[in-house]
Amino acid sequence: MAAAAQASAKRVPNSVLGMIIFVATEIMFFAGLMSAHTIAKATVLGGVWPPAGQPRLPVERTAINTAILLLSGILLLIGNRRMSTQRESALRYVAAAIACGIAFVGLQGVEWFGLLREGLTMTSSSHGAFFYLIVGAHALHAVAAIIALTWVYLLMRAGKFVPSRFAATQVFWYFVVVVWPVIYLRVYL
C-alpha cells in the first residue's frame, strides 16, 4: 500500500508532461524568433538599431511591466505552496497573480497604442515587424495563460480542485513569466 502511494507520488501526471513538452516546443519557437531578430539587428545598415527615423521603445515603462509579470509568477508560486494547507489564502494569491497578468497585458496594449500612433507598424521597418511579431506572440501566450488560469481558479473556487490541472496551468504561466525578461533584454535594450 505504502509502495503504491510512493510510486503514485513519483508519477508525472499526463497533463503536466504534455504541457512540459508543449512548453519545450514553445521555447524553440521563441528561440527562432529571437535568433532572427538578433541577426537582423547585427546586419542592419549603418549598425544603428532601431533604424533611423523609427520610434524608440519605452524601456523604463516596460521595466515596470516586467516587474509586474515577475510578481505574478511569485504570487502563483506562493499560492501553489499554500494550496494544500491554507486553501482560501492560496486562492487569494492565485487571484492576485491573475490580476497582475491582466495588468501586464493591459499595459502592453497601452504601449502598443502609443507606438502605433508614433508610426511604428508591422510594415514601417524590420524593427516594427520584429517588435510586433515577438512581443505579440508573447502577448497571445499571456492571454491564453490568463484564460487557463482563470478557468482553473473558478473551478477551484467551486470546490473542483484537480492538482494535475493546476500544475499544468502553472507550468504554462511560469513559461510566460520566464520568457519575458529574455524578450525584454533582447528586444527593448
Next chain:
Amino acid sequence: MKLRRISAVAALSLIPAAGWSCPACMVNDPKTASTYLGMTLILSALPLILVGGLGYWFWRKQS
C-alpha cells in the same frame, strides 16, 4: 567512361575559389559572422538541452 566522368567532376570542383553552403555565414564583417555563429550554436544546443533536461528531471524524480 567512369574515369572521364570523375575527371569532369574534379575539374568542375576546381572552378570556384570557395563554395560555401551558406554564403551569408562568410560575410566580411566579423560582428555579423560571430552573430551567425552564436545563433547557430544556441539553436543547435537548445533542443539537446531541453531533451536532456527533461530526461534528467525524470531520472531525478524516479531515483
